[in-house]
Amino acid sequence: MTSSTGTPTGSLARSVQFLQRRHRFHWAEIIPWILAIAVFYLLPGYRLLATQILVMILFALSLDLIVGYAGIISLGHTAFFGTGAYITALMASNDIPDPILGLIAAAAGAAVLGLVSGWVLLRTTGLTLLVLTMAVTIMLQELANDFDEITGGFDGINFTNSEILGLIELDQLWYSSSYIYVLVVLFFGFLTIRTIVYAPFGRMLIGIRENTQRMSAIGTPVHQRQVSVYIISAAIAGIAGALWVQVQGNVTTEVYTFELSGEVLIMLILGGTGRLYGAFLGATVYKILESTTEQVLGTDEPYWQFAIGIVLILTVLFARRGLFGIFEDIVKKFKGASKGEVQ
Amino acid sequence: MIEPILETRGLDKNFGALNVARNINFALAPGARHAIIGPNGAGKTTLINLLTGVLKPSAGSVYLGTNDITKMAEHQRVKHGIARTFQINTLFMGLSVIDNLNLAISERMGNATGILRPAGNYSEVMEEAGRILSTLKLDNDALTEIHELPYGRQRLVEIAIALALDPKVLLLDEPAAGVPSAESHIILDAVDSLPKDIAVLIIEHDMDVVFRFAERITVLVRGAILAEGDPDEIAADKEVQAVYLGESAHV
């Protein structure tokens, strides 16, 4: 309804108000960061695992931008992770050991790869796109294996970082400064993605996911926009790859494996796509389960691989919105019971 | 005659041996209320797809005003003022009504690529969405997700999105198709109240709608124009009656 002055009133005003507040921070959003800091002080023995989890969260978040928001399926996201990792390692082993410079170069390099491959691949859809994303990753892995005088091949490259901003040294023993460093980078990475997602650009990505044909019909140059988000996602994945190798001071061709592409997709699906915190939940649960399984049952037998296969099948059949989706349903039920239906 | 706002010259489209558009010379006047009728498979939706750039013609050209837009991509034509609705709902089903509109409005206002400010802070987009929702009496459904709306109201959102693009030319592909007759007046009222400065081209099967709405009618048969004129001329045209109107009980 509209009042005589033209200002919307009633339900319309409430709707607009809802949109104006949608992007605001919810108090619960501080929880993951408190947990991350708590882990640092309370569980120092788990810092290595926790550091890996933080990196994987960033990697999964970057994938969420294209899979969860823009609806582009990729089984080759390690192409960017691995490229970022190698750029950083090669710089560090060639007298440019500054970690921050390494991150910037990794982001830039991965972004360029994202531009080139995205421009070309995103003209296709569906299964062809899936095949091509896989093919690019496997090709890069082959190249990394073939040029082993540069990449170090299976043994990889060892390198040392210089101090961050000339002040803080990344320790690879106790993971104290390393953990904080990764946490800070993740925080800024997350803020960037969160800002993008709630901005018109992010809404536009959701539109492409929901209905590509209609997006064209409202004047959106879909291909160009898909390439743009692909570049952003690639850059962030490149940073994740750089972090991964910086904290361990070593890179091998493992960073390019197709399996890793699959794993990060599984983490994302497990947590829930297109909802930011799905990546947090998925990567954490995945990595903790993995390390527990390996500790309890040993790494000799592929128990973990079997478990993840079954979990994946069950997730698709029964919990397609992931753990975070289940969590949302529970919260909704709880709120619905206490306050009545929210509308 | 006044300069047409949208015009085709010698438009042909074939898929292999199948001619779906044959030498179509068609003109839409500014502010027109123009209908295209024709039996199933006459090529009506094909013509819309050719006008909007979804399909590329095999021969001939499309003009917007005096500009040749034949080679222009669909999304570029939208920016030049051609908007359409779809025969089968083509909406963002998982999004709310107002989010559907905002996508179109942001794109038109050129802020769809903004990455720094939250979408909710673009007050000009919100105001425009509110205005269109009020006009089409969709304001109470603003936050309802499309898949929860009854079909008739979904059809209304189709029109709302097209209007959100602030078009010069609006192509309506069977706007009332599939809507239960109890609800169809909502759509027809919306079509009736479209701004007068927009040139409207409507494809419709329901002759009541066509004769109530159109000031000019083009009859399409097997991909070619059979006749064109005002409603009285078309109703009186022997050929049209033979191939088309004779089939249905028309008042």
Place this chain on the structure above:
Amino acid sequence: MSSFLIEITTVLVFGLAFSMLLFILSVGLSITMGLMGFANLAHGSFAMAGGYVTVSMVSKTGAPFAVALLVSFVIVALLSILFERVLYRHLYRRPELDQVLLTIGIVFASIATVTFIWGPDPQLILMPEYLSGSVDLGFNNFPRYHIFMIVAGAIIVAALFYGLERTNIGAQIRAAVDNRRMAESCGINTGRIFTWTFALGSGMAALGGGLGIQLLGGIKPVFALEYLVIFLIVIAVGGMGNIRGTFFAALILGIIDFAGKFYFPEGGAFIIFAVTIIVLLIRPHGLFGKA
């Protein structure tokens, strides 16, 4: 004899043997995707299962190689029907991503399962006398197995084409792949057709898994993932659901792959990927696909 002739015939025979194997392995997946639009990434798992059944039959029961192949065909075909009924059926109308994820889940679980049973190392079998050693054709020596592979492949291809082109059920399959809705309106039960075609395709994959043991240096758990990419490439280049296209794609890619590895031992493995990317860029629906 000139070394050039030796080289070229070596590349052709080894490449052709690999091509035949690729076709037998991939054709089922091409039909599944063309007919039902179902992205079955677990196709390699069925092939792998075939390989392991063959290995076990030959080494544990001493069954002849040919019998083992036949048994693995039947077992895997039946197994695939079970999977289709219990799991796949629920996902026909779901997005591609869901199909991809579910079938990757199957791949992981199957790799783990065979590792539990057979261990991570490649399993080999002793080939019968008539398939070992090499034949001297005067100008060049070829392994007997490769010649057998080409001949067996040609027979299978011929039988498949005959079945599809000349039999009633073949005509129904072709109609269903070509235009499912039209076929249904002609009274063809596409659901049943699909189940049988799926079983046939999976059985073929199993056959490929068994035939590939010798050619690929044994069957090992990572097979399901390692060769999945190759199957996908073959059907993407050939055009989904296009059996003739799959055959030519297998032919071209098999020979190119072997030639690449033969002439460029370093880096030859990635030539096949480069070729695929170029082909799909020019023709996104494959060399023989419908637009």
